Amino acid sequence: GTNPFVGNDAYFLIGHDSLKGLFFYCYTSAATTCTIFSGAVTGRMKFGAYVAICILITGFLHPIAGHWTWDEHGWLNTIGFQ
Secondary structure, eight states: OOOTTTOSSOGGGTTOGGGHHHHHHHHHHHHHHHHHHHHHHTTTSOHHHHHHHHHHIIIIIHHHHHHHHHSTTOHHHHTTOO
16 A cells, blocks of 8 residues: 555455465465574563563554555665665
């Protein structure tokens, strides 16, 4: 979408079948982020806290940072970050 912070279209990919491949790529990238995090905290935190942080990473932080970088209207992309 045209919002440089979070976007404003393609929610749940409704009407955007061409984005399914990109969605899968971003989803696997977010999951990889959690596996890297799990390697850093193995045995050092409670499982419930780990699950909560992974939900935060995959559901909020990674999608927003991905939009900033990869969307043509994302603010990092508009200033030339790649």
